[in-house]
Amino acid sequence: xxxxxxxxxxxxxxxxxxxLGTRGCQADKLLDFLKVHDADTIYLVGDIVxxxxxxxxxxxxxxxxxxxxxxxxxxxxxxRIVYAPGNHDEFLRDYFGTHFGGIEVVEHAIHVGxxxxxxxxxxxxxxxxxxxxxxxxxxxxxxxxxxALVANRWFNGVRRRLGFPYWSLSQWAKLKVKNAVNFIGxxxxxLVAEAARIGVDGVVCGHIHHAADRRDFGIHYLNCxxxxxxxxxxxxxxxxxxxxIVWTRSAPxxxxxxxxxxxxxx
Numbered sequence: 370x371x372x373x374x375x376x377x378x379x380x381x382x383x384x385x386x387x388x389l390g391t392r393g394c395q396a397d398k399l400l401d402f403l404k405v406h407d408a409d410t411i412y413l414v415g416d417i418v419x420x421x422x423x424x425x426x427x428x429x430x431x432x433x434x435x436x437x438x439x440x441x442x443x444x445x446x447x448x449r450i451v452y453a454p455g456n457h458d459e460f461l462r463d464y465f466g467t468h469f470g471g472i473e474v475v476e477h478a479i480h481v482g483x484x485x486x487x488x489x490x491x492x493x494x495x496x497x498x499x500x501x502x503x504x505x506x507x508x509x510x511x512x513x514x515x516x517a518l519v520a521n522r523w524f525n526g527v528r529r530r531l532g533f534p535y536w537s538l539s540q541w542a543k544l545k546v547k548n549a550v551n552f553i554g555x556x557x558x559x560l561v562a563e564a565a566r567i568g569v570d571g572v573v574c575g576h577i578h579h580a581a582d583r584r585d586f587g588i589h590y591l592n593c594x595x596x597x598x599x600x601x602x603x604x605x606x607x608x609x610x611x612x613x614i615v616w617t618r619s620a621p622x623x624x625x626x627x628x629x630x631x632x633x634x635x
Contacts, residue, residue, distance in 0.1 A: 378407045380483055383603040385414035385492065385575025386595035388457065389433045390423040393597045396432035402602065402616045403439045411440070411448050412478065414575040414593050415455025415492025422457075444471035451478050455492035455576060479569065483609030486570040486589070489563070493574035496559045553579055561586040573603065580613045 388394045422428065444450045450472045454461040464474045477491040556577055564572040571589030580594030580601040591611060594601030600616045 376405055376407050378409075379604040380408065380607045380609075381410045381412065381480060381605040382406065382408040383412045383414055383490070383573050383591070383593045383605075384596065385455070385593040386416045386578055386597065387436070388416055388419040388422070388595075388597055389436060390419040390428055391597075392428060394419075394433065395596050395600055396430070396436050398600050398616055399596045400432060400435050400439060402600075402614075403436070403443070406602070406604075406614075407443065408448060408604070410480070411443060411450045412480065412490050412573070413440075413450065413452040413472070414490060414573060415453055415494070416457040416575060417452065417454075419457045420460050440472070441470045449473075451475060451490070453477050453490055453492055456494035480573065480605075482570075482605060483607060486609075488571040488573050488589070488591070489567065489569045490573045491560075493556065493560055493576035496556065496563060553577055557581070557583070557590055557592075558586065561588040561590050564588045564590075580615075582611060582613055 384399075387396075387399060389396065440450060452461070452469075452472050452474050453476065454474065461474055462476070465476050467474050477489060480488040480490050482488060560572045560574055564570075565588055569588075571591060573591045573593070575593045575595070577592065578595035578597065578599065579592060580599060580603070581590060581592040582603075583590045591603055593603045594613065602614045602616070603611060604614055605611050
C-alpha cells in the first residue's frame with residue numbers, strides 16, 4: 370500500500386542487527402529506507418544498538434542518532450514499536466515490560482499474521498551455543514568480524530575505483546566456509562524446533578545476519594538479515610504475505626523509491 374506522500378505502508382516491518390554504535394552500521398541506508406517505508410507495527414528484532422562495541426570505544430555519529438529519532442517519530446505518529454533485544458544490546462534485558470519513548474521492550478513477542486498464523490519474534494542468540502556457553506569465543510568472533518568488515522571496505526574501495534559494483538567479501542566467505550554454512554543450518558533448525566515446541570506457526574529472528582524466508586522445516590522460518598552488509602528488512606503485507614526487502618541507494622532516488630523484492634511467500 371502506497372500513501373499519497375509516496376511512503377510504502379505494510380502491516381508489519383521487522384528489522385534486526387542494525388549495530389548502531391559501530392562503523393559497520395549502514396545508518397544512512399537505513400534512514401533512507403525508513404523515510405519511504407512505514408508499518409502499523411515495527412519489530413526491532415535485536416542487536417539494534419551495539420553495547421559490546423560501545424563499551425570498548427564510543428562511536429555515535431549523527432546518522433545513528435537520526436535513526437533513533439526516526440523510529441521514535443514513527444511511534445509518535447501511531448506505529449506500535451516492539452523491541453526484543455539481542456546479545457549485543459543485552460543491557461536492555463533488565464527492562465523487559467517497560468516502555469522507552471513509546472517503544473515496548475520485551476523478551477520475545479508473538480506476532481499474529483493477517484491470516485491468523487502466529488509467529489514467535491525473537492533475536493535468536495538464546496539458541497546459539499557459542500553465545501550462551503562460550504561468551505569469550507563470541508567476543509573474539511565479534512572482533513574478527515569487525516576486522517573482516519574493515520577488509521571488506523578496503524576491498525570494495527578498490528572495486529569502486531576500477532568501476533565494479535559492491536560485492537561482499539565477508540558474506541561470500543561466510544557462505545563458503547563449511548562450518549559457517551553448517552552453523553546457519555543448525556541455527557535455523559533449532560529456532561524452528563523452538564517454534565514447534567511452543568505451538569506457533571512460524572518464527573521471525575535475526576542474529577546470524579542472513580535473511581531467509583523458508584518453509585521446508587514444516588514451520589515458517591523468517592530471518593530479517595542485517596544493516597551491516599546485506600541491508601535487508603522483512604515485511605508483512607496487509608494481505609498476509611511476507612517478503613524480504615533488499616535496500617540499496619546506488620540508484621537515483623526516483624529509481625529506487627519502490628523496494629527491491631528478494632523473496633516472496635504466499
